[in-house]
Amino acid sequence: MFSEINAKLVAIQGELRKRDKYKAQLMDYQKELETIEDTLSQLRTQIESEKEEVEKLEHFSLTNLFATLSGTKDEKLSKEKQEMIAAQHKLEKAKKTKMEIDEAILGLKNKLLNLKNAEYEYQQVLIQKENMIKSSTSPFAEKVFELSEQEGALKAHITQLLEAYDAGKRVERALSESISSLEKAENWGTWDILGGGTISSIVKHQHIDQAESDLHRAQTSMREFQKELLDVQETAFPEVNISGMLKFADFFFDGFIADFMVQGKIKGSLDQTRGHRAKTNDILLKLEAQSEKNKKELEKIQNEKQGIVERL
Template structure:
């Protein structure tokens, strides 16, 4: 058992080193991509500044006039200073990029030396766990308790993620419906003051689009309610838009009828925005619960690994 524990400690240290090197490798790659973009931008800047210098140094009628006016040398000096500043910034960026590349090479080499560290640690941990389960009943019972806790957390997280997914789709559908209704309201206002057949047609097209999104939202709401039921939760949500006499003002182009349709649009916007606010709040809560569950799972895994590793 002592040899096992010593081996686990050594392999855990190497696995921790690999985890750090993996993070640093990813960070260096990101920094190098940013550095490459910076060098591209600075190279273009230096080229522009150098071209400004070249223009002033060329023989031309404009330069002759500038020279006669007496400010050519002043402008040339200013452009040279700007070109020099751009060149220095470019040189500094190139130097920094080279340092990042050297460090990336070093980290890559170190990673190669500990590439299998995590697998070796997990393999040794599993071997010790199997021994504990077969030879230490109390330890086996404790591991089973931790496994049960982890299973429950994983099952709940799965249901939370499914509920969050349905809620996210509901939010997207309601948001799209709200946008279409806002557009319909704007075109309706234009229509009320003599917009004509085109604005009337566009308004009703936007209403049709909004109703399509409402139907989509109703579908996702049913899915969400099913998922929440699995979680033994409820949500006070209802998605619907009242019937609209959409075609009335096509044939009865009266100010009163337009006011009725416009009022129905505004009422629908209010209803949709209210439900959108509720659904958005629910989504934030579900996402927070998913993250909390993932944190608890990580904690259980760490306790489990520590229990096996320290058992003697």
């Protein structure tokens, strides 16, 4: 009977820890949702403003006439179109991020719904436990239950550490793929600057597209990793982006200055991504060490409990 009630305690403690973790993650996602919704609103306003500026420059007006006569019209129009395209690019990325956050929030709400009775079940098991201790003639009964509670807490924490570790490994793999794409873009970008021609420019931008896709996937993994780390008190990672505006300028206005700017952006993103991977690996080592420490503590508690039970 002791073993049965102990098993229930361990299982429900694990459920309660999951519930608390999901609640913390949900709150964090909801804060992110507010931020991304503000970003979407700002980008939509910016795009409308940029469209108006482009339309003003493309249609007849006194300002348009003066700009044409002074030779600045094409320059202004080019700048406004670049800014509009950059904003549209950011808007699409922000929409994708919002969709991912919405899906994560829905998933957490469903998980919490499945755990809505965990607290009630826990209280019922506690009542059973108290009754068993009161009715038991063994002086070791209360100690066995105390060790069981410690065992349950440690098992739940080990599970959280392992879940965070798995999430971190997904981040590490995504960052490694991003680094590979950025390195290819950097190599082709160098060739492009040296006069590689249209082919090198196209191949470079194919790798930039792939790098941006890889970086978005890495950011999504980082977001999930950060939520798992809420339980183990680690920090989140900043986002890594490639500027759509610089890519546009390089592709359509192929010149040394634009190429140099894009090349510098690639290098900056590459350095930043390598830094994120190093940080991720550091955290993975800490998670692994903490997990091993907790496993040793768990083994000690289980051995102590087994020794008492065998004497009952």
